[in-house]
Amino acid sequence: MFYYYGRKKQIVRHYPAPNYGVIIEPFAGAAAYSLYHNSLVSRVILIEKDVKVAAIWKWLIHEATARDIQSLPDLKPGERSTEFLHIIHAATKMAFAFKRIKVTPILARNWEISRRVFAKHLKDVKHWEIICGDYNQAPDIEATWFIDPPYRGEPGMGYRHSSAELDYAILAKWVQSRKGDIICCEGAGADYLPFRHLLELKGVAGKTSREMIFYRPGKKPSQPYLFEDISLSHQFV
Numbered sequence: 001m002f003y004y005y006g007r008k009k010q011i012v013r014h015y016p017a018p019n020y021g022v023i024i025e026p027f028a029g030a031a032a033y034s035l036y037h038n039s040l041v042s043r044v045i046l047i048e049k050d051v052k053v054a055a056i057w058k059w060l061i062h063e064a065t066a067r068d069i070q071s072l073p074d075l076k077p078g079e080r081s082t083e084f085l086h087i088i089h090a091a092t093k094m095a096f097a098f099k100r101i102k103v104t105p106i107l108a109r110n111w112e113i114s115r116r117v118f119a120k121h122l123k124d125v126k127h128w129e130i131i132c133g134d135y136n137q138a139p140d141i142e143a144t145w146f147i148d149p150p151y152r153g154e155p156g157m158g159y160r161h162s163s164a165e166l167d168y169a170i171l172a173k174w175v176q177s178r179k180g181d182i183i184c185c186e187g188a189g190a191d192y193l194p195f196r197h198l199l200e201l202k203g204v205a206g207k208t209s210r211e212m213i214f215y216r217p218g219k220k221p222s223q224p225y226l227f228e229d230i231s232l233s234h235q236f237v
């Protein structure tokens with residue numbers, strides 16, 4: 001729904017579609033999976049531990065009106081902002097530590113795109129539910145679980161609640177005890193679940209990153225999910 005470090009917007013179509021009418025994202029971030037599949041489900045439950053990120057969702061779900069969105073300001077390159085919602089549009093992990101940011105041309109462009117997304121989709125998220133808390137506060141119900149934690153180790157650092165805080169052995173047990181579809185995301189080298197290769201992302205300066213997936217459908221999917229092995233040339237935001 002907004003630019004965010006580690007969001008899945010650009011690759012969301014490569015994950016399996018939900019087989020249930022409820023999606024739960026226990027590591028919500030900008031909730032790209034729920035927005036992409038929103039029309040297929042009747043209920044979306046987000047859990048997010050970062051109070052500032054959860055506050056954005058509370059505002060979008062419970063407070064913001066179309067008029068509020070229309071009156072969100074332009075951001076001009078060179079100006080400074082202390083608004084967290086603006087700062088995360090830098091979409092880098094450093095952004096979580098900033099109290100103030102100088103608007104770059106990229107941030108201004110990202111913000112402009114998000115304002116359009118808010119205007120288009122605000123009405124589509126008004127029935128969503130947001131819980132500000134730990135992933136294990138999610139209701140223990142049958143659902144499609146899209147589980148996208150901070151990736152283990154260095155890639156998952158930077159978030160206010162980062163990979164350093166997570167016990168991945170406990171997370172693995174919790175993931176496997178979910179009822180319904182389980183879709184769990186990770187990066188290269190992840191070994192706490194039997195992850196498989198999903199895709200290779202080519203980023204800037206020839207750097208690539210590998211996306212892994214653990215998928216256990218809760219019931220037979222209407223269309224079988226084929227593990228793809230693909231290379232995508234775009235940045236991970």
Ligand SMILES: C[S@@+](CC[C@H](N)C(=O)[O-])C[C@H]1O[C@@H](n2cnc3c(N)ncnc32)[C@H](O)[C@@H]1O
Pocket residue numbers: 004005006007008009026027028029030031032033047048049050053133134135136148149150151159160161162
């Ligand atoms: C990789 S991001 C999720 C990105 C999301 N899938 C998207 O498309 O934008 C991981 C999120 O988990 C949150 N988080 C970290 N530890 C958490 C915990 N213990 N419980 C719930 N959320 C947590 C972080 O604040 C971050 O927003």
